[in-house]
Amino acid sequence: PQTDAAPYLQGLNEPQRQAVLTTEGPVLVLAGAGTGKTAALTARLAHLLYTRRAYPSEILSVTFTNKAAKEMRERVGRLVGDMVEGMPWLGTFHSIGAKMLRRHAELVGLQSNFTILDTDDQLRLLKTLIADADIDEKRFPARSLAGFIDSWKNKGLTPAQLDAGESELYANGKGQQLYQAYQDRLKTLNACDFGDLLLHSLVLLREHREVLEHYQQRFRYIMVDEYQDTNSVQYLWLRLLAQERKNIACVGDDDQSIYSWRGAQVENILKFERDFPGAVVIRLEQNYRSTPHILGAASGVIANNGGRLGKTLWTELDVGEKVKVIGVWDGPEEARRVAQEIEACQVAGKSLDDIAILVRAQHQTREFEDRFIATGLPYRIVGGFRFYERAEIRDALAYLRVVAQPADDLAFERIVNVPKRGLGDKAVAKLHQLSRALRVPLSEAAARILDTDEMTGAAKKSLGRLVADFASWHTKAAELPHAELARQLLDESGYTAMLQADRSAEAAGRLENLTELVRAMEEYDSLGAFLEHVSLVMENDAGNRGAQVTIMTIHAAKGLEFDTVFCAGWEEGLFPSQRSLDEGGLASLEEERRLAYVAITRARRRAIILHAANRRIYGQWNSSIPSRFVGELPKVHIDEETTMSGGESLWRANWTDRADPFADVARGTGRGPGWQRAAGVGGNVDVKNPGGAFTSRTFTREPARVKEATRSAVSL
């Protein structure tokens, strides 16, 4: 068919067309946020189908989320109609890996109906293996072993490939032995974990020529979105598949690499050109998403990172509003302010679907949720649960419900064995029997069963302890403030300790959520009032349709866009996170800065950044200072507003007092620390081009030029 008039090419700019039409050979599209990378990839997919270069089943197309895959499928469907009868190989790395593995399971020692273990199963298995190996699980927790195994899998390392250094990470060099034992056991169970979906697929291709050749032939074209966040095993897998035909197109943005904590390696961008010599590298420079002020603000922040590949961004959109930076007194005021602004948007006729609130940490959503519930503003939480629906929150609430209302059987059953107390299904069945026979609630049956011979040994002992604990919490409930009761209960039940022993990435977030829960309780007069509030919140959740404000973490917002974006909690210790400041050094801080860049660049028309002067963290008030990223926003692109007396100068002065912990580290940008950059000399040269379009250039590769560049004033 004629391609020039093809619908999918309409409106694409020249380099985008090139990305679509260069179908043969390796292609790398390296471009900033909102430049139409995903749009070009979608058009490319349509082009391949439209011109019959490949059947839908011959294209391997990797997206970052299942949702993105669905969107791409829909868009291509609109472009080429029913030619796209499903795309079997369009999905996330994990979904595609699972599909491939099911087809060839026996070659890696599994059956095609293998189960995929969840974290709980995985830990239980590891614990038995650790015990078998006579390792003290208290010193070397199963959770940390699980973390190491996951990171080895992300690196594409099988047990046999593990070197001594990696093995040394766990139990004085027992890492490899246990990793091997774990993999063996999984095979006998006909199971695999999440990481195996890719590792096994990689091994499959590596060790079975005929399978490799089959897929190398099958996948005429390979495409990858969000390429900057691929990890090693994904990279190795792609490289094998593409090695034969070499028709691989990857799109990415080094400034949006935000998953290094999951093993993502931005270096894969550099490796691409080495592994696929002659790759056509395409740069997209026109941003179609954001206004000049939004773009300028985002570019100003990211310019503070070193070692960037550097790119040019410009937009023809109207200059629009400046990015609003709002300083508020505390968290509740932040939520009130955002709700107010959203109501103003509604009055102005904007849809709630076009508004997002982006947070750094999950626990930040709670304050917004409570506010929105109070004012009846519909919202949805994307890429996570609503605060009160999270597992750890439900667990904690279940404990509190039993204290407040011993007849709450559902709550009791939920936590009777959380944390693990050796009270499994059998024990619970016995409790149910007795409870039915005596017509008493489960918690009462638990007390009574202790006087019988129904239960023995360790189970009886730990049930006895739980019954005694509940009795003691019940007494305390009459004496202590309820938030304090909750705090003690979480400690005494072993729940906090369970999460503390958990080294996984989520555990820290869960602990924060619990702290946030206790904090939320302080706002209510009694335990009863608080629990009632929660059940109302839950009730409120059911069946909310129609337009909704989206609340989500920045991580989950990757690739998305909204008219109006609120960036909440831009304070030191929250964003950048305390962990990144304490542990991570420069690399961590730069990843946080990329998150800031991702957050701002989600906005089409309006970006509003908020910071509070006070936060209650871990149950106590802390005065906080605005994030260094606030200080890095070029002044010319922002409007500042503060509700605090003393105003902006106060908090800016505050920030200057803090020594920049990285002041003596070369950043490749050749500039000094922190807030000074905000004085109007950003990392960009912002010039109005003859056509009236706004240009923001960033030079980061050559320090000498950078120094020059930063001397130029911003003009807009």
Ligand code: ATP
């Ligand atoms: P990110 O880095 O955030 O993933 P991206 O580079 O993938 O961004 P897209 O999401 O593809 O960017 O595009 C951003 C916006 O620009 C979308 O609303 C898209 O529809 C629009 N867009 C892309 N290309 C063009 C074009 N040639 N003309 C007009 N609008 C375009």
Ligand code: MG
């Ligand atoms: Mg994209």
